[in-house]
Amino acid sequence: MRHYLQFKDFTRDEYEYLFERAKKLKARLKAGQLYQPFVGRVLGMIFEKSSTRTRVSFEAGMAQFGGHAMFMQSKDTQLGRGEPIEDVSKVISRMVDIVMVRTFEQSIIERFAENSQVPVINGLTNEYHPCQIMADIFTYIEHRGPITGKTVAWIGDSNNVSRTWLQAAKIFDFKLNLACPRGYEMTVLDGETYGKDHFEQFHDPYTAARNADIVTTDVSTSMGYERETLQRKKDFINYKVSEKVMLQAKADAVFMHCLPAHRGEEVDPEVIDGAQSIVWDEAENRMHTQKALIEYLLLGRVED
Ligand code: CP
């Protein structure tokens, strides 16, 4: 049994399979063909933080597969009243076939997975957001081809999403340029070392964006850090993806954002709503790639 708790849980070869499979599942869905390998199967989803895309993509994907997705907010369950995560995992995993968890510390999902009888998927933690970057790379490949050898410029916070881009840089052999204010530099948590071929930190967004193939960003205050919002708004004021920042990147560069976005804060409306933006495909592809992921965790490699 496999879990998907961080991006480096899968090899490049596995991602290449998943991308091929997601492409096939997407084409099949667009052609109106029913594909229901999971009739009678249940995906349990535990949310300790808010969500639009993650909930809808998993729920719609599981329905398309003929199965059911059960939405649980921790505040409405006994988890919100202090039931130990180990007990919650032991109980839920006896009744469902696969679980997705969105929570705070990575250690919480790791404890859940250790006690689970079924595969567990990370739907975002404070540290990582692997499903997001799987969808992002699939989307880049759809638009521009292989990501290997390319440069991703991240302008903004060293958070769960950028930390996942970093793991992906090593696996797919591309470079992450990260520009953030002083005091917000990336801390590597996975024990890996990242050489200059894969990772460079900057404080100047224009330098980080130079010759980039992807320019991307995220909110300056992630969920769970709301108390820091005012300070962060001030500290990140010069870390916005503007048209001027986009001009530093390659002419065919794309703009990506995991969403939700704050126009005028981390990105200007002209960029996110402009011709280089691929954010809507990026959001939709969460569903197609996660369907490939669910199928892989439950059935392994599928030929048809
Ligand atoms: N990008 C993303 O995970 O969005 P939600 O918070 O809406 O799920």
Ligand code: NVA
């Ligand atoms: N970094 C953001 C991503 C939201 C999808 C957060 O954790 O709130």
